Structures are given as C-alpha cells and as structure tokens.
Amino acid sequence: MLTPVTSSRPFLYLTRLLPEPVLAALRAEYAFVSEPLDRAPTTDECLRGFAQADAVICTLADPVTGELLAAAPRLKIVANYAVGYNNIDLAAAARHGIIVTNTPDVLTDATADLTWALMLAVARRVIEGDRWARSGTWPGWAPTQLLGTDVTGKTLGIIGMGRIGQAVALRAQGFRMPVLYSSRRPCSSPFGSATWMHRPLEEVLTQADFISLHVPLSDTTRHLIGARELAMMKPTAFLLNTSRGPVIDEAALLAALRQQTIAGAGLDVYEREPLIAQGLEALPNVVLLPHLGSATQQARIKMGMLCVENIAAVLGGRPPLNPVSLKD
Numbered sequence: 001m002l003t004p005v006t007s008s009r010p011f012l013y014l015t016r017l018l019p020e021p022v023l024a025a026l027r028a029e030y031a032f033v034s035e036p037l038d039r040a041p042t043t044d045e046c047l048r049g050f051a052q053a054d055a056v057i058c059t060l061a062d063p064v065t066g067e068l069l070a071a072a073p074r075l076k077i078v079a080n081y082a083v084g085y086n087n088i089d090l091a092a093a094a095r096h097g098i099i100v101t102n103t104p105d106v107l108t109d110a111t112a113d114l115t116w117a118l119m120l121a122v123a124r125r126v127i128e129g130d131r132w133a134r135s136g137t138w139p140g141w142a143p144t145q146l147l148g149t150d151v152t153g154k155t156l157g158i159i160g161m162g163r164i165g166q167a168v169a170l171r172a173q174g175f176r177m178p179v180l181y182s183s184r185r186p187c188s189s190p191f192g193s194a195t196w197m198h199r200p201l202e203e204v205l206t207q208a209d210f211i212s213l214h215v216p217l218s219d220t221t222r223h224l225i226g227a228r229e230l231a232m233m234k235p236t237a238f239l240l241n242t243s244r245g246p247v248i249d250e251a252a253l254l255a256a257l258r259q260q261t262i263a264g265a266g267l268d269v270y271e272r273e274p275l276i277a278q279g280l281e282a283l284p285n286v287v288l289l290p291h292l293g294s295a296t297q298q299a300r301i302k303m304g305m306l307c308v309e310n311i312a313a314v315l316g317g318r319p320p321l322n323p324v325s326l327k328d
C-alpha cells in the first residue's frame, strides 16, 4: 500500500521491519512510503519504495542496484543497516549524487562475541552435546564422550584486523592465546607487542589453530580462502567466518571438511545466503548459524539509531556521520 506523496514530512522507505524503538524514532520524523514488512521485499516493492523516497534504510540482504538508484529521483541517502556495504552499487550511488552510510562500531562487540561463541561451540562440540542432552538417549558421564579440542593457549589467526578483528583479538588475552594476524596495516596490541603479531597470510594459515575471517567483501577478498589456502591449514585447525560468505569458496571448504584436511568450521555467513552449500548441514565438525553476528537487541537498536542520525544529518543539509565511498 503506497502513501500518497502529499506529506510535508520527508518520505522514508524501509526495506524491512526494524526494532520498535527505531521505528518510533523514524515515525516521529518521516512519512513511510509503505509499512515495513518482516520479509525481503520483492523487486517491484523495492522499485516502488526507492521511486518515492527521500531516504532509504536497507539491509545487507537487499541488493541496491544501479537500476534501483536510477529510478529514485528524490533519493538523497541510502542508510545501510549493516557495517558491510557490499550489497550497494557505490559507483551508481556516486553517479546519482546519493550518499551511502553504514553502521560501524555499534555492532563490533556483538560480532566479536559471536565469533567466540562459534569458536568455543565448534571446538567443544557444544551443539552436538546439546542435541544429545535433549534427545533422552544420553547414558550419563563417560571419560571418552564428545571429546573436543582445547581453546585456551592455542594460537589464534585473524585475517583482517579492523574493528571487529581487533575486538576478537582483545578477547584472546583471556584465553592466553597468541594472535597472528594478516592485515593491510599493522596495529598495536594493548597487551604488548608479543601478543599480536603481524604476519603474511600464508604464515597465519599455516601456524594458527583457529583462523577467523574479518575482512570486508570486495573484488580482492572474494574467495580469499579457497582450496589452496585451506590446504595450508593444519589438519587440526578450525576456520571461523563472521564476515561475508563469499570470502570463502564454500565448495572448497565443504571438500576440505569432508576429507578432514581441516578439523572443523564455525560459520555465520554463506556464499549464497540464505542458501547453504548442500552437505555442510550433514557434517558434525561444523557449527552453522543464520547470520547472527550483530543479532543482539542492543546492537540492532544502536544500528537503527545510527541510520536515524545519518538520515537526519543528510536531509538536514549536514554531513553524514558514517559515509562510505568507493575508496574505503
């Protein structure tokens, strides 16, 4: 249902339902092009929304194409409800003079925490244990049941040492884990230079016991981890991904897990979401989550509030707080 374009307030198109406090803040200032839905919009719904909006809030699962942006004559800002913005055609946005913003910082801790949840779950077989405990077939404690792998004291490898990579590394201190990281730029550890060590990618892959990916998705990071890189990992090592699915060649990962050339994987993101490579679900040495990195009430409200602030700034003629551009 479309709102007639007669409101004196700016028009906002939300591609999805957002947490209630965010909706309340938005309703106070803007006229909604249509009521937000708790599902992905169709291409037609998106086209209609973009066509009428002064501002759009979209999610990482909504492709914002050149076609959509070309059909948006009033649009001033696309506020992406995510820190990653690989879903947006930034070149087209720049051509149309449309500002794009994202939501950094406010989801860093939530995503780092979830990375650790995946690491501990896969190493300590938490999901298998939970299923068994619920099944009514657990016979009671035994010395050789569901033995996992130590996490404390192992070497953590981090690929991509931005905000989230560093937040994951900070937590490693409590587990007495040295961190090897590969990143464009070195960064310093608050715990001293012997705790975080800047190394070439190959060294991280060959030395680390847990390898966690925290790079943005771009042409250079697509399939950064393929058959060759997986073959470099120790057979006892685990791979974790809370960044973007296409950073891993999922078919190569499935093969490595099946052949047990690596010990296991913890995945929150997938190459073709919401599809997950067939076969992964059958493997006991994999923990699969449905892209929950930022999924805490607190983080999701803060992400929404950042979108609110960015839109208010741009529609008010001020610079946005979190602009992103092609050179980022």
Ligand code: DGY
Residues within 6 Å of the ligand: 060, 081, 082, 083, 084, 085, 107, 243, 291, 292, 293, 294, 295
């Ligand atoms: C992001 O913001 O990019 C995260 O993946 C959301 O969960």
